[in-house]
Amino acid sequence: MTFQQQCERCPVVAILRGITPDEITDVCETLREAGIRLLEVPLNSPDALESIRRAAREYHAGTELLIGAGTVLTPAAVREVAEAGGRFIISPDTNPEVIRETKRLGLVSMPGFFTATEAFAALRAGADCLKLFPAGALGPGYVKDLKAVIKAPIMAVGGVDTANAADFLKVCAGIGVGSALYKPGKPLSAIAEDARRFTASAR
Template sequence: MTFQEQARRCPVVAILRGITPEEMLPVCEALRTAGIRLLEVPLNSPDALESIRHAAAKYHAAGELLAGAGTVLTAQNVRDVAAAGGRFIISPDANPEVIRETKRLGLVSIPGFFTATEAFTALRAGADYLKFFPAGKLGPGYVKDLKAVIKAPILAVGGVDTDNIAAFLDVCAGVGIGSALYKPGKTPAEIEQAAAVYAAAVR
């Protein structure tokens, strides 16, 4: 199942910053049970590629979850993620080299932007989605204004919570949620409970 199909089912990307390979499958299962199917493993997490490898091996063939990487800064990072089985690439910036390598390898490209100039730079390089970060400071109104000229799907990340998620999803194709879902030390049961709240909010 593609990123786009999973996002239509539940437009929440769980950002698993700091996760370890040992935690990965129990956390995946907690999120899957709650209905969240897109998992971002930031590359500054411990042994991030191994975590992606675990999720890809268990879930990708069945189409139950889709794992990708965040904090991807170089073309070599993209190649490493592709080799580990990751299916999408999320970056904090709009680096054309990273975007072009992502597309060359057949992965979904989701670079970060804050201004219209950055958004157009990313789109000219071939980006599929745009990650608006940090979203909470400027809010859904800023995205709505940008969409007058930017015709690509946008994911809002940073400062999205259960109070404003509906407003963001009125103008965005999805949202990224970090520590409200996962942070080191949270149990799978706590993660599933938090994820269920977000899954219900997007329904």
């Protein structure tokens, strides 16, 4: 399935910052069972490319999960993610070179933006959707105002939790959730419980 199709099934991206290759499969399976379909491994996690490689090998043959990378800052990093099997590229900033390399390799591009100027620069470079970061401090009203002129899908990331997820999902195509869902050392049972809360918000 494509990124858009998985997002329509469940508009929650699980941001697995700090995850290791040894735990990636168990965490992926826990999130899959809870209904989350999109998993981001930030590149500043330990041996992130190996985690992406293992998850892609396990899940990309089917339709259950789609694995990509976050904190992607350079075109070289985009190539490494593609070689590891990642299917989408998420960045904290708007870098046209990263966006163009992502699209050249046939991956989904989701650069980070904060202002309308950055959003339009990202779209001109070929971005598929936009990551509002950090979104929590701005709130859903900011997204609603932006949508008067920005017609591309917007994902809210940074400061999104169970208290505001439903409000963001009223105006956003999806949300990215990090520490409110996963952090190193968190038991699988707690990850599953929180994941179910976010999927319930999505419904």
